[in-house]
Amino acid sequence: MISRGSEWHRWEPHIHAPGTILNNQFGAADPWNSYLTTLEGLAPKIEAIAVTDYYVTDTYEEFIKHKAGGRLPGVSLLFPNIELRLDVAAKTGFVNVHLLVSPEDPEHLLEVKRILKRLQFHAFNDRFDCTREELIKLGKRADSTITDDGAALRHGATQFKVNFDQLRKVIDESEWAKKNILIAVAGSAGDGTSGVRQAADATVRQEIEKFAHIIFSSSPAQREFWIGQRGVSIEELRARYDGCKPCLHGSDSHDQNSVGQPVDNRYSWIKGALEFDALRQACIDPEGRAYVGKQPPRSAIPSQVISHVRIEDADWATTPDIPLNPGLVAIIGARGSGKTALADVIAAGCDAITPAGWDADENISPSFLARARKLIGDATTSLTWGGGATVTRALDGSDANGHMSFPRARYLSQQFVEELCSAKGVSDGLVDEIERVIFESHSQDDRDWALDFAELRDQQTARFQQAREREAEAIADISDRIATEFEKETLVANLTTQVGQKRKLIADYTADRAKLVVKGTETQVARHTQLSEAAQKLRNKIQAYGNQRRTFVALQDEVRSMRATGAPEMLRQAQARHNNSGLDAKQWDDFLLIYKGDVDKSLTAYIAWADGEIRKLNGVPPPPGDPNTALIADIADLTMLPLAPIVAEMARLEALFSADKLVREQYTALTNRIAQENSALQTLETRLTDAQGAAARRKDLQAERDDTYGRVFEAIINEQNALAGLYAPLMARLAASSGTLKKLSFSVRRIADVQTWGSFAEEELLDRRKTGPFYGRGSLIAAATDALKPAWETGSAAEVQAAMTAFMGKFLKDLLSHAPYAPTQQAEFRAWSKQFAHWLFGTEHIAVRYEISYDGVDIRKLSPGTRGIVLLLLYLALDDSDDRPLIIDQPEENLDPKSVFDELVALFIAAKAKRQVIMVTHNANLVINTDADQIIVAEAGPHPSGGLPPISYVAGGLENAAIRKAVCDILEGGEAAFRERARRLRVRLDR
Template sequence: MLNDQFKDSDTWEQYLSKIEATTPTIRALGVTDYYLLDTYERVRDAKHRDGRLPGVDLVFPNVELRLAFGTVKGNWVNCHLLVNPEDPDHIGATQRFLSQLTFEYSGDRFACTPDELARLGSKIDPSLSGRAALARGATQFKVSFEQLAELYRAIDWAKNNILIAVAGSEHDGTSGMRGEAEGAQRQEVERFAHIIFASSASQRDFWLGRKASASSDEIRSRYGALKPCLHGSDAHETGKVGAPDGDRYSWVKGGAHFDSLRQAVIDPAGRAFVGAAPPIRATPSQVISRVTIRDAVWAATPTIELNPGLVAIIGARGSGKTALADAIAAGCDAASEHLSPASFLVRAGELLGGASVQLDWGSGDPSTRELLDYEYDPELDGRFPRARYLSQKFVEELCSADGITDALLREIERVIFEAHPEKDGTFRFDQLLELRATRHRLARQREEDAIGTLSDEIGLEREKRRQIPGLKQQLTQKEQTVKGLEADRDKLIVKGSEARADRLTIIANAAEKVRSYLRFFANQETSLLALQDEVRAFRQNKAPEALRQTKASFVAARLDDADWKAFLLEYHGDVDAALAARIDTARKNAASWRGVAPAALTDPNQSYLSADADPEKLPLAILEAEAARLQALINIDTETAKKFGNLVKRIAEENTQIENTRQSLADCEGAAERMAELSRQRRETYLRVFGSIISEEQVLRDLYQPLVDRLQKAKGTLQKLSFSAKRHADVKQWASLGEKLFDLRRAGDFKGKGTLEQWANTNLRKAWEEGDVAAVDEAIQRFTEAWQDELLAVANVASNDQAAYRAWLMRFAKWLFSTDHIQIAYGIDYEGTDITKLSPGTRGIVLLLLYLALDESDHRPLIIDQPEENLDPKSIFDELVSLFIVAKMKRQVIMVTHNANLVINTDADQIIVASVGTHTPGQLPPITYISGGLEDADMRTQVCDILEGGEEAFKERARRLRVRLER
């Protein structure tokens, strides 16, 4: 009526045509006019009587009022009454409501009716009449905010059928109310309003409590509730119809019902938006827009449209809820391995032959699968799941009461992996972990191998220490034996031959020493020949194999064959020539010391040696000839000569053994010092193992750190989840292996089975699992210093059985310094409790946390069958509701449920009610699916009828959102 710029003769036709042709399609149309319903009635009649506006499903009155508050721009604050058109008497009721608003002018009172507005216009300007007087009266008429508020609160029809909106701009809205008094009035007006007409993102964030300067609690406290922002074209001319400034369209989630506006008032953040297009949440190509079940007489509703947000499938038990979920999962190739014998596809399999499901995706590409074709081999068929199906079987298996499963761990690892920004070209968590941790794992393996080698060496040195008394005794006995043999020899010497006997002893000892030289060179030649064979084998077998293994271990290095050739192990220098030269030298030395037997002397009193010759530097052949000459001179008869020669030889051999024993004794007496050094090396190596373990622990911590950062910033249920890298020491395994080494009947403080484990739990576990290198060092040192000797004393093998005890010592050392009982794993806690200790139901919450809140990389539809299983009602509300609200913002969620809170308090975007008809033997009963939303009163009634606690859930929703529709 006011500022009417529609001047053409066919303005009405242009107006309707423009609405019909507008893109995006206008589904709900609020017809605005000051104080009147005339234009609304005309648009309504054009639709319902003349068949115009076929794309518009809802037409409702938007009665604009001017409040008696001025703005800084010289205008008046506009208020709007959005009227529910579903009441058959809504026009009359609205007119009656308006008629009770009054305006006083020039000693008269005027009602807000067309006649009274025209009378007011004529009173202001007597020259006006008819439409002109009506327009002038409407311009002058100002509504008292107090009167409007009082009237609205007094009339039940108004409270049930009118939503109050107020403009938020500076020009003709509350933002134009300035000054201290106006500020208080402004707050009252905005508190009274259900809806703010505003279009900027900043204003919307303010009214949703997203500003740092005004939290949601502050907005609720100051203005009574969070407010949805809406924006219209405010068209005063044809060109503006359906074309708001900046393409700022109003988008309301729900069916084209007036109740959808009410739901937007209840949940403004989730149900109202201003922009060129509705907010895109789920990726369109990952959204199922339509499900069609073909060749199935039991599907009474074969085609079902699906919302891209949260779809809740409800119904009585046995009504066909899971049938729809199974069918959708089969169409997505997601049902394989997730179906239990109780599932629809398995249970009804014999009656599903020939039936198929077609899914239409948001990207426009349909996919069709036979319902029974849900099992396939991905590698052979080239198919992969286009949705994630959390069937009851799948959830039960992952959250088994028997303990955390490998499948659940794999899912957790997948989420950790997807949350990590730097994947280094890997595709799975285990690959990335292997890539990052390989260096530390190899270092740990090398050091553990070194500990084994050092322990073997320490065992050998310990055995040498045990040999010292025996060697000393042996040395004494040998020396006494030589004295006895020398006395026996002296008795055989012919009187006057003492000098020759002494000379023979010297020659015999020299010959024995030369024989030791020959043994040395013989051994050297044998070893050099073996080394020559080793060089040949290394080149032919070991080096090529080492290169193959290196190439296999470091494929990611991406070296070509030419580069790898440089890694072929080869000896530095000409080892062949060096070995050949050494072999030749050894042979020549042996031949030189062996010598050639001399020609027999004609005079037996003449020596084979020159007077100044050193016997120990002569060949063996010369020494043996000289010994034979002297022996013949010393003894007269052959028998005595033979005995004498044997004694001389025996004395020489015993003297050689005495020298060897002295060398062995010296070696054994040096064992203590070597043991100390080897023990120091083993201790340092043991600590380096822990350094590698701690480094790997840090790698794991770094892998899940991005996820931890997200959890620290999260709100609600997510804050209850925490991740940590943990060292786990299997003390029981370590102690059990140790107990096998000891006689537990006499093990002192460790007597009896289990005692060692208890002690280790108290004194070693904390250092193993939580300590740094220094703490581990201190703990293991304290243990060895306090108990090593006692444990050695209770070995379960006899210490006098040298071979057995030597082997036992090596096993003992390897056990004591072993680290294979220490593993690294990530820990997952929920409310401070390790996931392995949670009940199956609570473990199910953790699983849903993964899929609903943490799994940001998977945008596929999520199909869940009865997520509330094994959970009490309070846990469902406290834990799951917020998860579904988060999830539906980023992916399509299709959920079968019996729980009212999961439908109502999640503000499900679509509700599908399943119902089953009469069952005919040998056939499936007909299944019907009816779809709607919470904005549909009939659907709300069905939700309350079907789901236990439905009415209470609606009340809880109002409490949670702090809804107060009354004004």
């Protein structure tokens, strides 16, 4: 026994035939040939027919004769539909109820007539049973003019009304009836329960509908109501009506034109084998197994469905041909029976086994093909797809993973799941799979030509990461400048002292020089002093021009370097950052950084200008003359003269001061020394002025750094928002979902690693041995956690900036007091202060991270089993873009039965409507409560020495009694699962 199990077939649950007791419009002549020919030619074809008549089974028995004679070869199932009229008034008549009788019992006709005989109608001071003979009697008693038995039967049928309470009692008292009869009631207003409108009859209507197993209605609204999708929940349906009920619709044909032609092509479809048990299963699972419409519900795309598996050259495969259902296929069996073997064989034919799977250690691998590698031989598998294609693959993996092959199915082998959901922590594989699903949840238009999630993420966030890096570099530069200004501030006192000392030294030298003046030369000395001061001013100017000239030369070097290496490298980096620009080399040339003006010409001119100014200030020495004749007139403006004549005049005057050569040399030496010290004084005064302005500049730089710090967080927040945008489609779907799927959530947030940030400072930057607020380990971390962490992780850029400003205002002096160097250790303190500022304003400890949580717990902290649920959530519920078959080996591993029932059942039910799902399982929940469409039972024989045991398979649907028995014998489950499958398997539980 091997079949595809539960497939959709068209049923005709309500059709009359020629000779029907009431409203027979098929014609007086023999209409059966035309009637049967019409049925045989219908499209879509009818494969199961409930032959309907009022109170009797005459037309059903006639049907059986024609079927035995070779008619209706495409119809596999015939069964009686006995229509009764209750004594409950409807809108235009009475409520009709139908007894659908299973034909499984060879004596079903005798038995149902025995049941009908127990239904009685009282009239004319007499009792009439529901039999052909009694209906004829009733007809004749009701109309004494009728003498023909046929006419009397028809008239009697119009008079006979079944008492609802009696019908319910008769059915309830008969074990045969409860086992073999399904009750259907019309849901229409005319002759159905919808016509029972009086308030006083509301309870009667509810009782009738509760008694019924099936509602005859083609209304989509009624179907939605009866499966718990409109107005009431499934729990309410169970409380009020004994559960959900399938809606079916027939042509109710009473004439040749309407045979098998319901209005608007509202055909009835039942999923299951063509046996009466399929109708019983539809009563258990109305939503999944019964449908009214032109076509049955669509499931997987045919080209993406494996329709047949054939194992060749394998003496161990005693069932080499296995058809597969397009929905949910459950492979069950005892341990070691060959369940995983079949999954591996199918996966091999789909090129879905990874290289790691083929290369797995045969001694420890759960894979059948890996363990049996040395015994497989030349065995192959051939898969036939729903689109008609056939693919053959070797079962030893010799032709696997070729450069032209691609996985045509998704295989969640035990090894694959263990690798992704290891107890050692979330592997990259699980994160990669999650990111793949997130990526594929975006439409093609939103992917910006990216090939995977990582590329899309980089495209969306690169701009903000680059902005963060730029601002972080700016903070580092500003911090260096602030450190320099801090150092200058500390030099004010020292420079002030040095300036005073230098001025006193110059005064002392000047006094010493005055003592060398010979009496009578005072005028010359005074003139010499004037000339010396003028010369000093000229030398200062010459030095300033010299400094400018050196700067211009350095700029020339920088310009040459920028042209040769700097600008081309910056262009190359920009091209690398924006490689999706589509610009060609010529277009990129426009982005090469060049100087706005002719800087070469300008710098050459600036150097020439500085040289000219220096030459003008130096001047040309005058030729030697009379030592007693002044080289510069007393009335000459010294500020307009160059240095050379002034120096010459000073030398002439020095020669006149004394006849003593030694005195003259001392005078000259002191004059030169005074000039040097004046030059040094000017340098010190310049530095002092610069140092005195350092505090103001530092404050400006600190404000600038604060602003830049805020911009760093703007970039971080923008990156966070960009990442959130990547997850938006999936997050929106999860937010709108319910049940298990709602437990899964994605969030993007900032993570501030205060521990690492603070520990670095405590260990590397601060001297915690010093007394103060940050003495000892952990005090800085505690302060930062309280003052900075909330803003770092959830604050806006302005709030982060404000928090850092407040933190510095409160703790900076304390932090500086723990510096390992004193400010007087200039070199060490300067290096430390720069490192300190880089740490304080660094953002390396701030990360933008997306988190995946299940039931509020981060995925990194979940057990391996719960991670397995997350993995199945991805494949079963979220991976909409993947319509390939999904093959899963024992998804319940590491899960308790209740978790399987609570978490996975609904996922499999939803998934099988979109793709073919093939699973190996030993859990009853995943077979029965998912209403598996096909159950393949594996069985292995004795294990021969040096070979593989013979493996056989049988297959069918839950509507098959033998399959149900195998399920009961093999599978296990928890209490809730047991009660649910008891309901599905129609087992009564004693409380």
